Amino acid sequence: MMRQYPDSYYVASLNKNKLSFPAYNGENECDLCVIGGGFTGLSTAIESAKKGLNVILLEKNLIGWGASGRNGGQIWPDVAWGIDIIEKKYGLAFAKQIWDISLNAVKLIDQRIEEFNIDCDKKNGGITAATSNSKMKEYEQEAIYKSKTYGYENLHILDKAQVKKEIGTSLYYGGVLDRGAGHLHPLKYAIGLMNAAHNLGVKIYEDSSVESINETKNSVEVILSSGKVDAKNIAICCNAYLEGLRMNFKNRVMPCETYIVCTESLSTPLQEQILPNDYCVSDTNFDLNYYRLSESKRMVFGGAVGYSLKNVENLKKRTKRQLDKIFPQLSNLKIEYIWGGLIALTMNRVPDIGMESEKIFYAHGFSGHGVAFTGIAGKILAESIANGRTEELELFEKIKHRNFPGGRLFRMPLLVTISAMQRMADIFNV
Numbered sequence: 001m002m003r004q005y006p007d008s009y010y011v012a013s014l015n016k017n018k019l020s021f022p023a024y025n026g027e028n029e030c031d032l033c034v035i036g037g038g039f040t041g042l043s044t045a046i047e048s049a050k051k052g053l054n055v056i057l058l059e060k061n062l063i064g065w066g067a068s069g070r071n072g073g074q075i076w077p078d079v080a081w082g083i084d085i086i087e088k089k090y091g092l093a094f095a096k097q098i099w100d101i102s103l104n105a106v107k108l109i110d111q112r113i114e115e116f117n118i119d120c121d122k123k124n125g126g127i128t129a130a131t132s133n134s135k136m137k138e139y140e141q142e143a144i145y146k147s148k149t150y151g152y153e154n155l156h157i158l159d160k161a162q163v164k165k166e167i168g169t170s171l172y173y174g175g176v177l178d179r180g181a182g183h184l185h186p187l188k189y190a191i192g193l194m195n196a197a198h199n200l201g202v203k204i205y206e207d208s209s210v211e212s213i214n215e216t217k218n219s220v221e222v223i224l225s226s227g228k229v230d231a232k233n234i235a236i237c238c239n240a241y242l243e244g245l246r247m248n249f250k251n252r253v254m255p256c257e258t259y260i261v262c263t264e265s266l267s268t269p270l271q272e273q274i275l276p277n278d279y280c281v282s283d284t285n286f287d288l289n290y291y292r293l294s295e296s297k298r299m300v301f302g303g304a305v306g307y308s309l310k311n312v313e314n315l316k317k318r319t320k321r322q323l324d325k326i327f328p329q330l331s332n333l334k335i336e337y338i339w340g341g342l343i344a345l346t347m348n349r350v351p352d353i354g355m356e357s358e359k360i361f362y363a364h365g366f367s368g369h370g371v372a373f374t375g376i377a378g379k380i381l382a383e384s385i386a387n388g389r390t391e392e393l394e395l396f397e398k399i400k401h402r403n404f405p406g407g408r409l410f411r412m413p414l415l416v417t418i419s420a421m422q423r424m425a426d427i428f429n430v
């Protein structure tokens with residue numbers, strides 16, 4: 001049966017036919033076999049091909065089928081829970097290095113859009129909106145600290161009136177505009193990276209599920225039902241969707257379901273009121289809302305809103321209630337698309353990037369914050385694969401990640417997981 005993308009606004013708004021690639025078959029050798037065709041796998045493949053490696057990429061479904069083709073498209077620097085988590089545990093000098101890597105991750109998106117001429121509706125700027133006065137004070141102090149200590153000059157504090165003007169709601173008490181943040185159409189971006197990898201000579205296979213791997217003295221055998229790849233190195237880039245492969249790192253992430261809804265297009269008067277400068281917004285205070293307008297001026301609204309796509313109508317209603325609370329002026333707007341996807345949480349919400357052995361590399365656990373970080377993670381993997389463990393890889397290997405008790409068996413909805421994790425974080429002091 002032909003593989004398909006899950007139904008989403010992103011699939012409906014693709015303006016070009018995607019190249020399709022054959023399923024893997026036979027026996028071949030290569031320098032690097034990448035498993036997983038999302039942002040991480042594509043980035044690893046691109047950077048490795050640029051270094052002259054002979055690369056095979058195996059994707060179980062379609063390129064961009066996983067979180068990379070379904071996410072909110074929001075680009076933010078930093079790690080998911082904020083750099084202070086790292087600073088507290090590993091010190092300022094260490095945290096500054098991770099912070100700089102996160103800034104490079106954001107820059108890498110613009111560089112690739114330009115280098116590979118990717119048309120993916122990229123816009124600049126994002127607002128973190130405060131849902132209380134005390135939260136606003138916290139954001140303000142954080143912005144001042146980041147500017148003084150990390151030298152980050154992109155943050156601009158917005159008062160209540162300014163936030164109202166920028167977002168179009170009086171719900172917030174203020175916010176911080178990050179001119180370094182932004183948003184894009186993730187599936188167009190993934191397909192753009194796919195084309196780039198293909199043009200660089202990466203051999204891409206879709207509908208090609210890796211069933212097991214077998215490390216031998218000189219290589220790694222990557223086994224599929226229809227054949228085998230004999231690779232000098234492999235990179236496992238499956239994030240929340242990794243199934244089947246028995247890897248030690250597997251239980252360090254927990255896959256969690258999260259959802260996005262997309263409305264019909266806003267009328268012109270509404271477009272003038274709501275997000276007139278096309279910033280994206282994240283308010284992680286109540287209900288984890290994050291939203292933005294698409295190129296066609298639809299509201300793309302994400303949140304940890306429900307338990308299962310099985311009851312779609314119920315999920316739509318609940319999300320709509322959340323959306324209407326922020327934007328009462330959108331209450332007549334129809335929701336035209338709803339889709340879900342899996343994010344991979346780590347206990348401390350910092351990505352887990354490293355080596356399982358001298359030949360097996362991996363990057364996962366982007367914790368819902370991977371649009372930018374996946375790109376640099378792939379670059380770090382590729383540099384280490386070509387030249388041996390780099391300083392950046394060593395930096396990530398120093399970050400301790402704990403296994404989830406019960407491992408990935410607990411596949412939970414995000415909202416439930418977050419509160420459970422908060423308790424676990426306290427118990428285990430992560």
Ligand SMILES: Cc1cc2nc3c(=O)[nH]c(=O)nc-3n(C[C@H](O)[C@H](O)[C@H](O)COP(=O)(O)OP(=O)(O)OC[C@H]3O[C@@H](n4cnc5c(N)ncnc54)[C@H](O)[C@@H]3O)c2cc1C
Pocket residue numbers: 035036037038039040041058059060061062063064065066067068069070071072073074075076208209210211237238239240241242243244245258259260290302340341342343363364366367368369370371372374
């Ligand atoms: C609904 C949603 C909203 C999000 N919003 C944002 C956001 O706004 N901003 C942000 O920064 N991040 C966001 N994220 C997170 C972000 O999308 C991810 O961090 C990122 O896309 C992960 O990319 P990846 O390449 O590591 O994994 P994925 O894109 O998930 O790719 C993994 C691939 O591996 C393949 N695979 C799995 N097993 C095998 C196998 N055995 N053989 C071959 N292939 C295999 C899968 O088919 C899949 O295509 C969101 C995620 C979701 C689900």
